[in-house]
Amino acid sequence: MRVHFIAIGGSAMHNLALALHQKGYTVSGSDDVIFEPSKSRLDAKGLLPDSFGWFPEKIHVDLDAVILGMHAKPDNPELARAQELGLPIYSYPEYLYEQSKDKTRVVIGGSHGKTTITAMILHVLDYCGMDVDYMVGAQLEGFDTMVKLTSDNDFIVLEGDEYLSSPIDRRPKFHLYRPNIALISGIAWDHINVFPTFENYVEQFSIFTDSIVRGGSVTYFEGDPEVKKVVESSENQIRKFPYTSLSHTIENGKTYLETEEGPVPLDVFGQHNLSNMAGAKWICQHMGVDELDFYEAISSFAGASKRLEKLAETESSVLYKDFAHAPSKVAATVTAVREQYTDRNLIACLELHTYSSLNADFIGQYKDSLNGADVAAVFYSPEALAIKKMDPISPETIKEAFGNTNLQVFTEPNSFKEFVYGQSFGNAAVLLMSSGNYGGLDLNALAQEVEKS
Structure with missing residues (x-):
């Protein structure tokens, strides 16, 4: 079987490509950009494209299937060529x-x-x-x-x-x-x-x-x-x-x-x-x-990657990062850490990063989700709103939506970093929730700081 991936570098797509390669299929692919770890993993199996970009000449009648990733656009030139040749075109789940x-x-x-x-x-x-x-x-x-x-x-x-x-x-x-x-x-x-x-x-x-x-x-x-x-x-x-x-x-x-x-x-x-x-x-x-x-x-299950992942722990302090960003996930994660560490100061930080979380019509879904924390903070980037072509949202709107008058809201990475490092980590449970990176916060360095407490 000969299979070509349009947008092979995605997290899901490159794993499917590796699985089909392992199965003995002949796999090729294209993408306009590929980040780590996808890049190294594809390269190790000889599946990394020689050049980034879209190349209609890679699409030919000998292909048994073309798999189209979400990263590609509907007018992708390789997709157009596959349609012109009448090749079987599948989505990832198909x-x-x-x-x-x-x-x-x-x-x-x-x-x-x-x-x-x-x-x-x-x-x-x-x-x-x-x-x-x-x-x-x-x-x-x-x-x-x-x-x-x-x-x-x-x-x-x-x-x-x-x-x-x-x-x-x-x-x-x-x-x-x-x-x-x-x-x-x-x-x-x-x-x-x-x-x-x-x-x-x-x-x-x-x-x-x-x-x-x-x-x-x-x-x-x-x-x-x-x-x-x-x-x-x-x-x-x-x-x-x-x-x-x-x-x-x-x-x-x-x-x-x-x-x-x-x-x-x-x-x-x-x-x-x-x-x-x-x-x-x-x-x-x-x-x-x-x-x-x-x-x-x-009893030996340690959790899925990015789900309540422990980054540091001492006798009196612990640091977790979690992928939680949807309101229900944030509330459940805060509650879980609160119940597990009832006698510690819970410092909970959330980055609003996704389209939904930055939408003024949706943000009310977060009401009370951080109220289980002793110290609660939200970070978001106005630049992210601009990139997504969304209307600006004010810190006051966020505080009102979360229903927490003590909530601290940050829009600048350095200010957020100063806030986090300014906390007392002794007898504390620190929880960082995001699908982003808080504007470049170094979590390894923070873990070392917590371990010093």
């Missing part, structure tokens, strides 16, 4: 489905928690010696790539993203997988540039539920009223398995699962992670994992 039509497809969906749940499932299956194909949205410890495709494995586990499939396919990715086994962890409005109303966003999960193959199953978090409504109102002929959270205790900053076999210590914590774990347990049992084996395996 091609994953093509690779898994004869497998049992396990798809994990939800506004929050899907990466962590997928990572939990893969950790447990790996621990139990079950070899499966997969696609997950974060690099996992012990896994070489974010995508694995084989001809032999019976199962494929897919993280079900609700964002768009490609520049010419405006369907959400998770609509294309047609799961045999599905999970929905929660629904909280996101991607408002694509789904302008909450009702429109929720509708995507109804379509996902109805896409489950007849006789399949959906495991769903019944603690979320929107999830419960979507699943229980579906007339699709599938089995429905509700879950809540797992019973646990916290002792001396350590979380323990309460099981029939006694307490099981965990390396992760927080109510949201305990709910994620309950969903992962159900899915693993559907796939043939014994409950006791699940508990044994999950």
Whole structure:
């Protein structure tokens, strides 16, 4: 098989390219820019394009498939050539489905928690010696790539993203997988540039539920009223398995699962992670994992990349960074750290970085999300608003939206850095939440500073 990637350098795209190369396919690709680590990883396998840019001459009739990434534009010259030649053109999720039509497809969906749940499932299956194909949205410890495709494995586990499939396919990715086994962890409005109303966003999960193959199953978090409504109102002929959270205790900053076999210590914590774990347990049992084996395996799960990642720790202080940026994720993360470190000063910092988070019509969704912190701060860049061609937003608007009169708001990187370094790290839990980098804050240097406290 000969496959060409248009926009091969993306996080998801380059991992799919590596997986197909590993499978023995002949892989080529193009992109106008490729950043690390994609660049080095492609180069190591001989897949890095010789030159950056778009080259229609790379598109020829001998190609079996062209895979189009979201980074490409609808008028991409390579895409135009592929259309002219009548070649099969796939989006990333379409091609994953093509690779898994004869497998049992396990798809994990939800506004929050899907990466962590997928990572939990893969950790447990790996621990139990079950070899499966997969696609997950974060690099996992012990896994070489974010995508694995084989001809032999019976199962494929897919993280079900609700964002768009490609520049010419405006369907959400998770609509294309047609799961045999599905999970929905929660629904909280996101991607408002694509789904302008909450009702429109929720509708995507109804379509996902109805896409489950007849006789399949959906495991769903019944603690979320929107999830419960979507699943229980579906007339699709599938089995429905509700879950809540797992019973646990916290002792001396350590979380323990309460099981029939006694307490099981965990390396992760927080109510949201305990709910994620309950969903992962159900899915693993559907796939043939014994409950006791699940508990044994999950005790060594350290978390998905960028999810409550511990950067520094002393006897009296700890520093975490987290990918949280959506309102529900921010609130859950703050609550988790608050409950884990009840006797410490919680310093919570959030960067508003995404299109949704910087939108004045959406920002009210963050109300009370930082109120669990003793010290709370928000950083955002006016330049980011300008780049995204969005209307300016004032610090006063942000304070009002968060419902926190003590909230400190920063728009200049150096001022934010001075604020962070000006905190007392003794007896403190410091939490940095962002999908960006706070205007270039050096987290390694900050970790060293915390370790000195």
